[in-house]
Amino acid sequence: MNTPRPLVRLMLAALTLSGSAAQADITIGVSLPLTGAASSLGIPMANQIKLFPEQIGGEKLKIVIADDATDPAKGAQNAKRFTEEGADLVVGSVVTPIAAAMAQHLNEAQVPQYALGPFANLPGKDGWSFRMVHAPELMAQAVMAHLRKSGVKTLGFLGYADAYGEGWLTEMNKLLAQPGAPTLVAVERFARTDSSVAAQALKLASTTPDAILVVASGGGAALPQRALAERAYKGRIYQTHAAASRDFLRLAGKDAEGAYVVAAPGIVPEQLPAGHVSKPLAQDFVKGYEGAYGAGTRAIYSASVYDVQLVLQMVIPKALKLGKPGTPAFRTALRDLTEQLGPQPVANGVLNFSKDNHWAYGPASPVMLRVAGGDWKVD
Numbered sequence: 001m002n003t004p005r006p007l008v009r010l011m012l013a014a015l016t017l018s019g020s021a022a023q024a025d026i027t028i029g030v031s032l033p034l035t036g037a038a039s040s041l042g043i044p045m046a047n048q049i050k051l052f053p054e055q056i057g058g059e060k061l062k063i064v065i066a067d068d069a070t071d072p073a074k075g076a077q078n079a080k081r082f083t084e085e086g087a088d089l090v091v092g093s094v095v096t097p098i099a100a101a102m103a104q105h106l107n108e109a110q111v112p113q114y115a116l117g118p119f120a121n122l123p124g125k126d127g128w129s130f131r132m133v134h135a136p137e138l139m140a141q142a143v144m145a146h147l148r149k150s151g152v153k154t155l156g157f158l159g160y161a162d163a164y165g166e167g168w169l170t171e172m173n174k175l176l177a178q179p180g181a182p183t184l185v186a187v188e189r190f191a192r193t194d195s196s197v198a199a200q201a202l203k204l205a206s207t208t209p210d211a212i213l214v215v216a217s218g219g220g221a222a223l224p225q226r227a228l229a230e231r232a233y234k235g236r237i238y239q240t241h242a243a244a245s246r247d248f249l250r251l252a253g254k255d256a257e258g259a260y261v262v263a264a265p266g267i268v269p270e271q272l273p274a275g276h277v278s279k280p281l282a283q284d285f286v287k288g289y290e291g292a293y294g295a296g297t298r299a300i301y302s303a304s305v306y307d308v309q310l311v312l313q314m315v316i317p318k319a320l321k322l323g324k325p326g327t328p329a330f331r332t333a334l335r336d337l338t339e340q341l342g343p344q345p346v347a348n349g350v351l352n353f354s355k356d357n358h359w360a361y362g363p364a365s366p367v368m369l370r371v372a373g374g375d376w377k378v379d
Helices: 039-049 072-084 096-109 136-149 163-176 198-206 218-230 246-256 279-293 300-319 328-339
Strands: 026-032 059-067 089-092 113-115 129-131 154-160 183-190 211-215 236-239 260-263 342-346 349-353 367-372 375-378
Touching: 026 039, 026 072, 039 059, 039 218, 039 279, 039 300, 059 072, 072 089, 072 096, 089 096, 089 300, 096 113, 096 129, 096 163, 136 163, 136 236, 136 260, 154 163, 154 198, 154 218, 163 183, 163 211, 183 198, 198 218, 211 218, 218 236, 218 246, 279 300, 300 328, 300 342
Parallel strands: 026 059, 026 089, 089 113, 113 129, 154 183, 154 211, 211 236, 236 260
Antiparallel strands: 260 367, 342 349, 367 375
16 A cells, blocks of 8 residues: 655644644644653554545645643643644543543534544444553453463462553453453552552562563553563563553663564554555555665554554545534544444554444454564464
8 A cells, every 4th residue: 555655744742733834734632741751652643643544535745743741631732722723623642631631621612533552332422532552351351262282270469550551451351250251359550650569579479370461551561561571470470552562662672572462463464464454565565664764663553543544534524515624514524434434454453443443453453472583473
């Protein structure tokens, strides 16, 4: 697939969206953590935004990237500012609590949100939000299938003490309650800003579970990985898809060897079988991203943003026939057309949007990886 890749005109967050843009410009506000604890997630996503085409459907894109600084209050402020200044669509944030905080305001303002963080459903408050990431439920099922296949009988849990960590724990507990599932022997939590998890790692290692599931993101996932290795834990370590980044491999180093990471096709297109529906799109993503930023820079987060671009290229031309940018009719058309997409292959799997399902990816999307030789290997 030959996707046009000229740099989109980005404006500093301090500038208004209205500015001097032509009335017909399609305005997209993007809120990402460019600083703070989750910046290792936000920066690769912003890099992919810079590869968006200048136009879709014959109309110019005007994209403003704002830093939410890994702070839900700041993300909510960004969402409010975007809507006050006429955004047609808002993308972000990748941090789960921030994405949820943004969703409530965007729902009230009736502005579509392509969220990049897997926040739980907010009944009556998220009808305009679409999660462009893999649901914890979906990825937890892939982890559980691998645990069962591997004969794991006991499991420990070490996760963020926030919505992302608790969401995963909730989904794992549902699966662990099924007959024949492993037994959860210990649960420990830590904050994204913690500089040490030594105490939690020691407690978990002392229970000697067959495997430990770590729920953290980017470079932050390396902290518990190293801590468990330092406590000579010999069992299996599983990481979630939020750890599928080069920052994790770099910061965890040799301690990452043998770790399992549930991920998505977008970061390993070379290892996918020829008939895999996401292979050509994943290859296109990697070619474009690494062509701009260097070999080995691909990330699952960037691939999700590439998929945002693919969705926009599907829905914007149709939405332009139903309303002009800057109008409620156009925003409503974007929402309705996104709901009507149905199954669509993209770089990170197969989209599965419908009116009753605002989660992007379906069951064909997860890929289990293992760290071997400092790189990802499909298991």
